[in-house]
Amino acid sequence: xxxLSNRSKVVSNKPMTFLERxxxxxxxxGMWITFKHLFKKNVTLQYxxxxxxxxxxxxxxxxxxxxxxxxxxxxxxxxxxVACPAEAITMIAGERKKGDEDKYRxxxxxxxxxxxxxxxIFCGLCEEACPKEAIFLTDRIVPSQYEREDFIMGKDTLVxxxxxxxxxSLRQMTGKRGEx
Amino acid sequence: MIIEKLxxxxxxxxxxxxxxxxxxxxxxxxxxxxxxxxxPNRTGFFSLLQPLAxxxxxxxxxxxxxxxxxxxLFIIGxxxxxxxxxxxxxxxxxxxxxxxxxxxxxxxxxxxDMGILFIMGVLSISVYGIMIGAWASNNKYSLYGAIRASSQxxxxxxxxxxxxxxxxxxxxxxxxxxIVESQHGMNWNIFYQxxxxxxxxxxxxxETNRAPFDLAECESELIGGYHTEYGSMKLGFYLFAxxxxxxxxxxxxxxxxxxxxxxxxMDSFSGNILAIMCLGAFFTKIVLIIFIFMWIRxxxxxxxxxxxxxxxxxxxxxxxxxxxMITGIIIxxxxxxxN
Numbered sequence: 001x002x003x004l005s006n007r008s009k010v011v012s013n014k015p016m017t018f019l020e021r022x023x024x025x026x027x028x029x030g031m032w033i034t035f036k037h038l039f040k041k042n043v044t045l046q047y048x049x050x051x052x053x054x055x056x057x058x059x060x061x062x063x064x065x066x067x068x069x070x071x072x073x074x075x076x077x078x079x080x081x082v083a084c085p086a087e088a089i090t091m092i093a094g095e096r097k098k099g100d101e102d103k104y105r106x107x108x109x110x111x112x113x114x115x116x117x118x119x120x121i122f123c124g125l126c127e128e129a130c131p132k133e134a135i136f137l138t139d140r141i142v143p144s145q146y147e148r149e150d151f152i153m154g155k156d157t158l159v160x161x162x163x164x165x166x167x168x169s170l171r172q173m174t175g176k177r178g179e180x
Numbered sequence: 181m182i183i184e185k186l187x188x189x190x191x192x193x194x195x196x197x198x199x200x201x202x203x204x205x206x207x208x209x210x211x212x213x214x215x216x217x218x219x220p221n222r223t224g225f226f227s228l229l230q231p232l233a234x235x236x237x238x239x240x241x242x243x244x245x246x247x248x249x250x251x252x253l254f255i256i257g258x259x260x261x262x263x264x265x266x267x268x269x270x271x272x273x274x275x276x277x278x279x280x281x282x283x284x285x286x287x288x289x290x291x292x293d294m295g296i297l298f299i300m301g302v303l304s305i306s307v308y309g310i311m312i313g314a315w316a317s318n319n320k321y322s323l324y325g326a327i328r329a330s331s332q333x334x335x336x337x338x339x340x341x342x343x344x345x346x347x348x349x350x351x352x353x354x355x356x357x358x359i360v361e362s363q364h365g366m367n368w369n370i371f372y373q374x375x376x377x378x379x380x381x382x383x384x385x386x387e388t389n390r391a392p393f394d395l396a397e398c399e400s401e402l403i404g405g406y407h408t409e410y411g412s413m414k415l416g417f418y419l420f421a422x423x424x425x426x427x428x429x430x431x432x433x434x435x436x437x438x439x440x441x442x443x444x445x446m447d448s449f450s451g452n453i454l455a456i457m458c459l460g461a462f463f464t465k466i467v468l469i470i471f472i473f474m475w476i477r478x479x480x481x482x483x484x485x486x487x488x489x490x491x492x493x494x495x496x497x498x499x500x501x502x503x504x505m506i507t508g509i510i511i512x513x514x515x516x517x518x519n
């Protein structure tokens with residue numbers, strides 16, 4: 001039967017020739033190959049100093065966005081928690097008090113919003129479910145911790161800082177959202 | 181005289197330990213280079229402090245002795261391994277005489293008339309370190325490793341000895357210094373005994389239990405081999421003894437075949453400058469041979485056990501014997517015994 005790739009070799013069991021039994025020519029051939037590798041480019045990435053550039057579709061740690069005036073987008077509708085296949089998201093909704101209009105965009109907001117990063121599978125369904133463009137997955141890596149409790153991230157880490165806004169424009173261009 | 185020798189002993193032990201320390205670093209670096217990696221680079225310039233960090237790590241580890249072991253033998257084992265690998269450095273001639281304050285200092289601790297025999301003898305003792313340690317740890321994998329190591333060492337010692345005899349026949353002396361001195365300048369034995377060199381090199385690889393003959397510690401079959409049960413600095417001693425062994429066997433290879441401390445054009449120097457340059461030449465040769473050891477390790481996969489024995493008994497020993505015979509006939513002709 002003819003092979004499709006034309007790369008297959010017929011295995012034969014014929015005895016080795018004298019040169020093959022001497023091992024040495026083959027060994028020198030192998031050593032030449034490894035010698036050439038001495039001068040090849042290293043593939044190592046020196047991690048803390050050099051970091052890999054993530055693809056725009058990369059899904060890392062979540063962010064809860066604020067709008068241009070610095071108000072939280074999230075209205076605690078719970079659609080992300082429902083969409084989450086890993087049940088990583090929990091929240092408690094609260095009513096906006098008078099005078100908090102510059103903090104929360106709508107009358108209802110999330111008093112508590114927690115994502116368990118150990119449960120999360122970074123599928124991005126919360127992002128797709130969100131009607132208010134409040135939650136996004138970013139290109140940040142979830143930092144490692146010593147305690148399991150520290151992986152449950154609350155609003156203090158998830159909500160973005162106004163002085164240090166997180167760019168999610170690439171995320172908005174990808175996937176289904178880009179087609180809109 | 182005694183003080184001078186004592187200082188020399190300490191210096192040479194320190195040098196061989198230091199060389200072994202840095203060959204662990206070179207091993208890691210070379211492995212990285214051959215695999216397109218960078219290797220350790222976090223400890224100082226060119227990670228020169230890495231061996232120190234490794235040593236500290238070894239000392240900090242828990243030093244456990246398993247139940248049901250022969251405690252004393254378990255402790256003595258690594259010591260014997262270390263002792264036998266260090267003691268061979270006493271007979272190696274490191275260079276011609278140095279002149280310090282008008283007195284001549286021989287760069288050799290003990291000028292035996294039978295240095296090469298001493299080395300072969302110590303080499304055979306070095307099996308005991310491995311065997312005792314493995315026997316004492318009461319573990320079947322350790323014992324398998326030790327049995328492999330000892331049978332391998334015994335089989336390859338024969339071919340090694342036969343090649344050494346050819347060199348002794350050519351030189352007409354058992355003294356290592358005489359062997360070195362007979363290869364003055366570029367008159368190295370490798371040009372007269374190329375086959376002998378290859379056989380001796382292969383045997384040296386097998387004697388030091390290095391790849392492709394590292395069957396004593398092949399991880400996939402025997403976990404760690406003879407040092408499976410060891411931890412902390414006892415394990416460190418075993419691993420370290422291997423590197424000291426490598427250093428010493430590189431020195432012996434360069435003495436027997438590559439002219440020891442001789443280098444071409446050495447006649448135009450004299451006195452202390454010559455001695456220091458000779459030392460430099462000798463160490464360059466040693467480092468090159470160690471690098472070739474590592475190069476081979478990261479190139480060739482491990483031999484199967486039957487292949488190892490086949491190679492040792494059915495190939496190397498006959499080759500060494502025929503080589504010995506031909507050398508003998510040539511020497512007889514040139515000396516004019518048949519006239």
